[in-house]
Amino acid sequence: MQVHPPWREALDAFTRAFGVSPRIVDGPCQPRVGAAVAADLAAASDPLRSADLGGAPPHGPGIGCAARREPGAWWCEGDLWFVQLDWDTSAAFPGLPADPAVRSLLSLALRGSVQPRWQEILVQQALNGLRAAAQGDWERTRRTLADARDAVRIQIPTDALRMPGAFVWVEFHLGAEQSVGTLRPELRSLVEEVAETSPDFRLIGWAETPAVLGFVTADASAAVDGDETEVDSDGGPSPENDERMIGTIRVRSVVQQLLAALESDALLAAQASVGRVVDRLETWPDGLCTLVDACCQHVRFAPGRSVFAWGERPLLQLLAGIGNERVAAFLQAARRRGALTLDPDMAETLQGMLQANLNISEAARLLYLHRNTLMNRIERIRMQTGYDVRQFDDALLLWLAQLLARSDSDRLSGRPAP
């Protein structure tokens, strides 16, 4: 059975009514997110919103697409009238009546027929989740994402995302260009070209952060060259013969390769958070939800890591689930013995002691310190905080307090939401 695009019915009715023969023009138009998508969603739900009859689109051209127009927008080139049928397609009308009211009929019909693209909705949902999570409202985050599918009646084409796989949020660090707030069009096209080289990575859409939402296929049967699972001092994974774990490792490897390619070819620094591997298309809200969870843990607890995958550090997952009030109560109790803020040398000393399993000589070796210098630092930590990091309980407590105090201060200092 032949499947017609959603605008076909409206266009056919219009051509029959006015006896015109439009020519369909296919042209790529990049997906949009953020404010532009919000406007689209509003427009889709309110077809009687002021129709743009031949002028510029109401929100102006989107980023990265100089001549982007909303479905239903009209414009004139020479003696030809064009109408935007959907985000990718337009139609040219030779000999169209000059009456704007005629054109508005088709505009209204098209705006009623065209739904936002599934890619845009997914990106928007990820952003909504991230914003809710940044405000510490985890319940709302979950609700937002879990309800997302029903709310927008989204239909992801069955062949769009090759399962199993995981959602990936890649955030770009623009350095000197950060003030621009968005990725310049040529950089976007660089990223897209680099992304295209990865057969397992599907770029879903852009956010204005600037970031991209992508999906990485986790083909567990594929061999991964040079895979290394990072094992951290805070309970990282031990490679298990578990399909999901293998899938995560595979996704991680693809993402790492993508980031390396972006750095070396596009000279763009980026960090990525990876959600849980989902094996069926129906479970995408779960994949997106865990992606938001991973993004939050990444920002709070491991901001220096280039790739952070959901579930790879179970302890952080546990800590992330603790409410702000409980964290504040814990920190208050921990501060009873002294100030918890450690200067970089002291923080490094604590980390070194933990890495060396509290063995002074080994820690001194790891930190390239003389044993006596290390002893001196440990004493200074004890004097300041009241915790003796030679004792397991004290070292663990101080480390936890450091971790939570840092994320607490990030929250209090109004660290920008993703």
Added chain:
Amino acid sequence: MARVQLNSIWKRYSGDVVAVKDFNLDIQDKEFVVFVGPSGCGKTTTLRMIAGLEDISSGDLYIGERRVNDVAPKDRDIAMVFQNYALYPHMTVYQNMAFGLKLRKLPKSEIDQRVREAAQILDIEHLLDRKPKALSGGQRQRVALGRAIVREPQVFLMDEPLSNLDAKLRVQMRAEIRKLHQRIQTTVIYVTHDQTEAMTMGDRIVVMRDGVIQQVDTPQQVYNFPVNMFVAGFIGSPAMNFIKGELVQESDAVFFRAPQVNIRLQEGRYAALRQAGVIGKEVVLGVRPEDLHNEEMYLNTYPDAVLNARVEVAENMGSEVYAHVNVGGQTIISRVNSRYHLTPGEELKLAVDLNKAHIFDAASEVAVPHSTAEAVAAK
């Protein structure tokens, strides 16, 4: 080709974490400079700031005559080589090398010319049609270098490019990269945590720790005249021996004393020791393993600097033996000729080559110059 200047560069992260502190360095055109230090010392962060992949919190960075703090990475005319080769597995070597140029929309003929020239330099012309999977580790690394070479950048930035290779291949590639540098005559900034790599490759090496430059000099100078205990301990394998003790003045002579150690220092060093104000204070004697000798000639030359040691372990390296010996309760290492067959428990006399011994202030860990002239030169 370009000079790279870093003036008072700082890198601060949120939460008051300082990764790089007041970094000042002037890298000359065509120079091969190596940043070396333990993990977390800020060497990669500094390299990434030069590349533009990290913001500079404060300070000025110049490449050539241009201040590039606010210049996008792709416009800085640099190329980076990473530890993970970042090769595209489904592309051939030719396509891998051409990809960066294709992204820059260079004409096909120029891409072809550059790729073939780079392949010739690296001796990988016969591999151009292969895919990365069909290459050995060393060949992949050459392709990664080729991807950087084809860009014809002003500055090459290399971030631990040999870390993924096995020890034997690493030694081979070290020499290859040096040869390559001589051939293409471009400024290279190379990051490694491996002091051997730093010593063997750099025109100058920059030893870093906790985001601070400890010493910048030629490899030989850094090895012979480390400015502090950190540099002394980091550069050299096996590491320099440190013996904690005290400097004592008796009549006209100055002695280094520690449990079972009594060394009369050479008169030539007294002025510098006095100037540093370390006589009568706790100090650390630093001696490299190769400067502890069990041979008669040295025992006769330095009769006032003989240590009575007991062998704990003898590691036979083939050409030499690393003797782990106990002196007054402290374990130190001596590199002795392999013709000596040392057995655990054996008593041994070791002479300290006083011309090459170092004195460090125990509190500040800073080296005391060997002479006042050296102190003036250091200033």
